[in-house]
Amino acid sequence: MAGEAVSLVGEVMRFIDITPKVGLSMVGLGFLGGALSGFLGSGGAFVMTPGMMALGVPGIAAVSSNLAHKFGKAMVGARKHSKMGNVDVKLGIFMVAFLLLGVRLAVILNELIFASMGKEGSNLYISVVFVVLLSGLSIFILKDISKPSAKSGSGEPSGFAAKLSKVNLPPMIYFKVANVRVSLWFVALIGVATGWLAGTVGVGGFIGVPAMIYILGIPTMVAAGTELFLAIFSGASGSFQYAMNGFVDIRLVLLLYLGSLLGLHIGANATKMVSELQIKLVMAVVIGMSALSRAFAIPKYLVDLQMANLSQGVAGILDLLASVTLFGGAIAGVLMIIRYIIRFKQVQKVDSQYVQPMVHSKRDSA
Amino acid sequence: MSKGSKSSFLETIIFLGLSFCAYFVIFLNIDQLNQFYLSKGMIPALSLLGTVICMAFLYGTAVSHVLSILGLDSNH
Numbered sequence: 001m002a003g004e005a006v007s008l009v010g011e012v013m014r015f016i017d018i019t020p021k022v023g024l025s026m027v028g029l030g031f032l033g034g035a036l037s038g039f040l041g042s043g044g045a046f047v048m049t050p051g052m053m054a055l056g057v058p059g060i061a062a063v064s065s066n067l068a069h070k071f072g073k074a075m076v077g078a079r080k081h082s083k084m085g086n087v088d089v090k091l092g093i094f095m096v097a098f099l100l101l102g103v104r105l106a107v108i109l110n111e112l113i114f115a116s117m118g119k120e121g122s123n124l125y126i127s128v129v130f131v132v133l134l135s136g137l138s139i140f141i142l143k144d145i146s147k148p149s150a151k152s153g154s155g156e157p158s159g160f161a162a163k164l165s166k167v168n169l170p171p172m173i174y175f176k177v178a179n180v181r182v183s184l185w186f187v188a189l190i191g192v193a194t195g196w197l198a199g200t201v202g203v204g205g206f207i208g209v210p211a212m213i214y215i216l217g218i219p220t221m222v223a224a225g226t227e228l229f230l231a232i233f234s235g236a237s238g239s240f241q242y243a244m245n246g247f248v249d250i251r252l253v254l255l256l257y258l259g260s261l262l263g264l265h266i267g268a269n270a271t272k273m274v275s276e277l278q279i280k281l282v283m284a285v286v287i288g289m290s291a292l293s294r295a296f297a298i299p300k301y302l303v304d305l306q307m308a309n310l311s312q313g314v315a316g317i318l319d320l321l322a323s324v325t326l327f328g329g330a331i332a333g334v335l336m337i338i339r340y341i342i343r344f345k346q347v348q349k350v351d352s353q354y355v356q357p358m359v360h361s362k363r364d365s366a
Numbered sequence: 367m368s369k370g371s372k373s374s375f376l377e378t379i380i381f382l383g384l385s386f387c388a389y390f391v392i393f394l395n396i397d398q399l400n401q402f403y404l405s406k407g408m409i410p411a412l413s414l415l416g417t418v419i420c421m422a423f424l425y426g427t428a429v430s431h432v433l434s435i436l437g438l439d440s441n442h
Contacts, residue, residue, distance in 0.1 A: 261426045
C-alpha cells in the first residue's frame with residue numbers, strides 16, 4: 001500500500017508504504033503500547049511514537065497519527081469513566097483553556113520546524129524532547145521507588161512538591177471534587193505544559209497526572225479521571241490541527257487500534273494482580289529504555305541535517321541500537337507484566353490449596 | 367445458554383462483523399479516501415476524525431465483548 005505525499009510550505013513529506021511486515025509491526029506496536037497504557041494508566045505514546053519513527057514514519061506524522069489514535073480511544077473510554085465520578089469538571093474547564101493554548105503552541109512550533117528544517121529537523125526536535133523528558137521522568141520514578149515511603153504506598157507529596165502546594169499565590173480557586181484550594185497560576189502552568197507535550201510528542205498525561213498529584217495535591221483517582229477528560233480536548237484539538245495540514249495517516253491509526261484496544265484491556269486487567277511498586281518498576285524500565293532509544297537515534301538525525309559527520313557503519317549500528325532498545329524495553333515491560341501475573345496466579349493457587357484442606361478438616365471435626 | 371448470554375454473543379458477532387466490514391471497506395478504498403482526507407480542509411479533517419471515532423467504537427466494543435465472553439473484561 002503506497003504512501004501519499006503531503007506538502008507544507010514547499011516541504012514534501014511522504015507517508016510510508018504499508019507492506020505486510022510494516023502492517024504487522026504497527027499492530028504489534030499498538031498491542032505493546034496498549035498493554036502498557038492499560039497497565040500504567042497513561043499514554044503508551046512514549047513507546048508508540050518513537051516506535052513508529054523507528055519503522056520509518058516521519059516524526060510529525062507519527063505524533064499526529066498518535067494524537068488521532070488517542071482522541072478516538074479517549075472518546076470511547078470517556079463514556080465509561082464519566083460514570084465513575086472521578087472527573088473534577090471545574091478543574092477540567094479551567095485547565096482546558098490553557099491546555100488548548102499549549103497544544104496550539106506545540107503545533108505551530110512543530111510545523112515551523114518541519115517547514116524550515118524538513119522531516120529530519122522535525123524528527124530531531126521530537127527526539128530531543130523525548131530524551132530530556134523521559135530520562136528525567138525515569139530518574140524521578142526510580143528515586144521514588146528507592147524511597148522507603150514508596151514501598152509502604154504513601155502518596156503524600158514531599159520535598160519541593162510539598163512546598164509548592166503550600167504557596168498562596170492569588171487568585172486561589174477551590175475545586176470541590178478534588179477538595180483542594182490552589183493558585184490559578186499553577187493550574188495554568190500545568191495546563192500549558194500538558195498541552196504542549198500532547199502536541200509535541202503525542203501524549204501529555206504522563207506529565208499532567210503526576211503534576212496534578214504532586215503540585216496541586218489532587219487525589220490520584222481524580223487526577224487520572226480529569227486527565228482523561230482533558231485528553232479528549234488535547235487529542236481533538238491537536239489531531240484536528242494536524243489533520244487540517246494533512247499530517248494524519250489514517251492507515252497507521254487503524255492498524256494501531258487493532259493491537260492497542262486489545263492490549264489496553266489486558267493491561268488494565270493485570271493491574272488488579274500487581275502492587276503499585278511493580279507498576280512503577282515497569283514504568284521506569286519502559287520509559288528509561290524509550291529515552292535511551294531516542295538518544296541513539298539523535299546522531300542519525302544530526303547527520304541527515306549535516307550538523308555532524310558519522311561513518312555509515314556507526315550510523316547503522318546506532319540505528320539498530322535505537323530499535324533494539326525501544327522494542328526491547330517495550331517487550332521487557334510486557335514480559336515483566338506477564339511474569340507478575342503468573343506469580344500472582346501461582347500464589348493464588350497455593351493459597352487456595354492451603355485453604356481447602358483447612359475447610360475440609362473444620363467440616364470433619366464439626 | 368441463557369437468554370442474556372445469547373444476546374451478548376449475538377452483539378459480539380454483530381460488532382465483530384461490522385468492524386471487519388468497516389476495516390475491509392476502508393483499506394480497499396484507502397487511496398481514494400486518503401486523497402479526500404489529505405485535501406487540507408475543515409470537512410476532510412472532521413471526516414477523518416469521525417472515521418477514527420467510529421472505528422474505535424466498533425472495534426473497541428467488539429474487543430470488549432470478546433474479552434467479556436473469555437472472562438477477561440476490564441473497566442478501562
